[in-house]
Amino acid sequence: MHVSKEVRTKNIPKLNRRKNVQGKIMFLYILPFLLLSFAFSYYPLHGWIYAFYDYRPPLKLSQCDFVGLQWFNMLFANPTQIKLIMKVMLNTFAISGLTLATTILPVIFAIFLSEIKCKWFRNFVQTFTTVPNFISWVMVFSVAYSLFTGTGMVNTMLLKIGLIDTPIKFLDGDTHTWLSMLLWYIWKSLGWGSIMYLAAIAGIDQELYEAARVDGANRFKLMRHITLPALMPTFFVILMLSVANFLNNGLDQYYVFQNAFNRQHIQVLDLYVYNVGMTGSSPSLATAIGMLKSLVSITLLFAVNLLSKKIRGVTII
Amino acid sequence: MAKLMEKKTKRKLTATDITFNILNYTFYVIFTLICIYPFYYLIINTISANDLSANGAINFIPKKIHFDNYVNVIKIKGLSTAAWISLLRTVIGTIFTVLASAFLGFMFTQQRMWGRSFWYRVIVVTMYFNAGLIPMYLTMKHLYLTDNFWVYIIPLIVQPFNIILVKTYVESIPSSLQEAAEIDGAGIITVFRKIILPTCKPILATIAIFSAVGQWNSFYDTLIYITNQKLYSLQYLLYCYINQANSLKALINNTAGTSTNVMSLAIQQTPTSVRMTVTVIVLIPILCVYPIFQRYFVKGIMIGSVKG
Numbered sequence: 001m002h003v004s005k006e007v008r009t010k011n012i013p014k015l016n017r018r019k020n021v022q023g024k025i026m027f028l029y030i031l032p033f034l035l036l037s038f039a040f041s042y043y044p045l046h047g048w049i050y051a052f053y054d055y056r057p058p059l060k061l062s063q064c065d066f067v068g069l070q071w072f073n074m075l076f077a078n079p080t081q082i083k084l085i086m087k088v089m090l091n092t093f094a095i096s097g098l099t100l101a102t103t104i105l106p107v108i109f110a111i112f113l114s115e116i117k118c119k120w121f122r123n124f125v126q127t128f129t130t131v132p133n134f135i136s137w138v139m140v141f142s143v144a145y146s147l148f149t150g151t152g153m154v155n156t157m158l159l160k161i162g163l164i165d166t167p168i169k170f171l172d173g174d175t176h177t178w179l180s181m182l183l184w185y186i187w188k189s190l191g192w193g194s195i196m197y198l199a200a201i202a203g204i205d206q207e208l209y210e211a212a213r214v215d216g217a218n219r220f221k222l223m224r225h226i227t228l229p230a231l232m233p234t235f236f237v238i239l240m241l242s243v244a245n246f247l248n249n250g251l252d253q254y255y256v257f258q259n260a261f262n263r264q265h266i267q268v269l270d271l272y273v274y275n276v277g278m279t280g281s282s283p284s285l286a287t288a289i290g291m292l293k294s295l296v297s298i299t300l301l302f303a304v305n306l307l308s309k310k311i312r313g314v315t316i317i
Numbered sequence: 318m319a320k321l322m323e324k325k326t327k328r329k330l331t332a333t334d335i336t337f338n339i340l341n342y343t344f345y346v347i348f349t350l351i352c353i354y355p356f357y358y359l360i361i362n363t364i365s366a367n368d369l370s371a372n373g374a375i376n377f378i379p380k381k382i383h384f385d386n387y388v389n390v391i392k393i394k395g396l397s398t399a400a401w402i403s404l405l406r407t408v409i410g411t412i413f414t415v416l417a418s419a420f421l422g423f424m425f426t427q428q429r430m431w432g433r434s435f436w437y438r439v440i441v442v443t444m445y446f447n448a449g450l451i452p453m454y455l456t457m458k459h460l461y462l463t464d465n466f467w468v469y470i471i472p473l474i475v476q477p478f479n480i481i482l483v484k485t486y487v488e489s490i491p492s493s494l495q496e497a498a499e500i501d502g503a504g505i506i507t508v509f510r511k512i513i514l515p516t517c518k519p520i521l522a523t524i525a526i527f528s529a530v531g532q533w534n535s536f537y538d539t540l541i542y543i544t545n546q547k548l549y550s551l552q553y554l555l556y557c558y559i560n561q562a563n564s565l566k567a568l569i570n571n572t573a574g575t576s577t578n579v580m581s582l583a584i585q586q587t588p589t590s591v592r593m594t595v596t597v598i599v600l601i602p603i604l605c606v607y608p609i610f611q612r613y614f615v616k617g618i619m620i621g622s623v624k625g
Contacts, residue, residue: 015489019429020431022429022505023429023430023431024431025505026424026427026429026430026431026505027430027431027432028438029420029424029505029506030420030424030425030430030436032420033417033420033421033440033474033475034436034439034440035441036471036472036474036475037440037475038458039460040456040471040472040475041443041446041447041448042443043455043456044447044448044452044455044456045448045452046452047448047449047451047452047453047456048448048449048451049457050451050455071549102417110342112344112345113345115337115341116338116341116342116345120586121342121345124349125345125348125349127608127611128349128352128353129348129349129352129403129615130607130611131352131353131356131603131604131607132352133604134530134534134607135534135600135603135616136533136534136535136552136554138536138552138553138559139534139552139555139596139599139600141556142359142555142559142592142593142596143355143356143596144357144594145559146355146358146359146362146589146592146593146596147355151371151373151589152373153358153376155373155375156373156374156376157376176469187351187352189601190348191352195615199347199615217335218333219333219337229411239619248525251537252536252537255540256536261364270450273449273450273451274541275451277450277451277454278450278451278454278541283451286449286451287451287452288507290448290449290450290451290452291449294446294448294449295448297446297448298445303447306373317445
């Protein structure tokens with residue numbers, strides 16, 4: 001006993017050194033991954049300097065003119081540019097605003113679905129309404145294209161019933177573009193968005209309902225006073241995250257649905273950056289806009305996080 | 318007693334309840350139909366006579382069923398290459414992401430690692446910012462990844478969110494498992510292979526499923542980084558097909574027209590039939606995988622919501 005203790009104390013420095021070496025070796029193991037993270041997340045930030053040059057793609061950056069804040073000034077000084085930007089911002093705000101306003105829909109969907117007592121029917125609805133979430137926007141567009149073209153199912157039906165004389169141009173027109181974008185988004189995400197709430201409802205203590213029923217609460221009162229409050233924490237987080245992503249509509253949905261007719265109303269910020277930077281002539285302007293967008297987004301995220309901390313005492317990032 | 322209770326609850330069904338139930342069921346039936354009918358519509362149109370489907374005559378019941386569309390579409394030049402690319406990126410990308418997430422998630426639980434919490438933060442913070450489209454494109458260009466198959470794989474290997482998931486999971490495993498193995502002389506890699514990988518199976522399955530669906534559905538990266546047609550993913554090719562109905566017609570005539578000049582209208586390829594058939598081909602893996610792995614998807618979103 002005595003001897004072994006002595007041996008152990010003697011070995012401590014040696015052990016520590018071994019631990020140190022081990023720690024360094026472990027670091028070496030993860031080093032390649034750190035480099036990957038650096039290459040694809042930190043290194044791209046250097047591209048922001050292109051916003052201060054008049055970059056013309058075949059040339060090298062060193063051969064291009066340094067223009068300082070010209071692109072940023074242009075965004076706020078050139079009248080035609082201002083008009084265009086305002087239009088794009090309007091689209092972004094309209095579509096994001098509509099999306100934000102419908103964040104509550106999955107909550108309602110879940111509450112009413114949980115009112116259905118038949119278990120297999122609930123599972124059936126849950127399984128099939130989540131499928132659209134797992135197909136890409138290209139597929140959604142293909143589905144839309146198949147159903148809503150001149151010879152698609154919707155127009156054929158409407159013609160047959162006699163509601164219309166000529167096929168409606170659902171896709172190659174510019175009527176209700178914001179609304180139709182919102183509806184496709186809801187079609188794709190409503191079922192999936194409700195899963196979290198359904199799980200939360202399943203976790204509510206049934207005794208609460210029993211007690212309220214004894215007190216004479218009806219179905220709607222139970223929903224309003226027990227189910228809804230129980231879902232609020234989750235709803236709040238989701239809402240805050242969508243506020244933080246207000247400017248990030250993503251490119252996919254709007255890119256696939258855009259065409260010459262609806263460009264006026266579908267061009268959100270992400271799509272505009274793509275159109276200007278990749279197909280247009282000005283990568284520098286696109287970089288400048290993208291840079292502003294990133295800065296605003298990260299500010300929003302911190303603001304929302306602070307708000308969440310103030311209101312609920314929990315951070316979301 | 319139980320029977321009595323049952324009777325009591327049954328009697329409680331008032332007129333309001335019945336109306337409520339009817340309305341409620343009706344809504345969910347309709348919404349579910351709206352969610353699945355489009356897929357049904359696509360499928361019945363691809364197996365019906367092509368002249369009928371091009372005129373919009375197939376809405377609910379398939380007519381004159383045939384499978385020539387599938388046989389012919391597979392012959393279209395470029396489609397099999399794209400399918401191969403999509404399959405490869407899904408398989409390779411998923412394997413890389415899962416292994417990297419598992420390894421990093423595990424390594425970041427090791428207190429001994431040099432600068433552990435610092436490096437962990439360095440990786441996690443990348444979730445919250447991005448450089449934007451053009452800088453990303455230029456980066457890929459500098460790294461020789463544009464027009465390169467590996468652009469589908471390498472940038473997606475290190476995924477902070479997945480790493481957080483694995484790390485949280487590993488922390489819930491008793492550390493005595495690892496200690497016992499180390500006393501038996503196992504190195505860190507052996508511990509990872511023999512202990513961590515098997516015990517983390519549930520969370521890794523979830524990550525794999527999400528990553529595979531993401532890879533299969535990805536469209537953006539082809540659009541931005543790829544110009545070489547041989548590297549097109551299936552999703553991007555489908556997008557091209559939808560938008561270029563005319564060139565598609567030429568393509569079909571080149572492929573199918575030479576072999577059988579006298580083709581009946583019912584099985585002759587039309588842009589509509591090709592578009593729909595390709596859509597269904599892209600769709601099928603998702604529709605097959607989804608019901609089997611639904612619980613993993615649900616689990617995934619639940620874990621994600623606990624701590625983002």
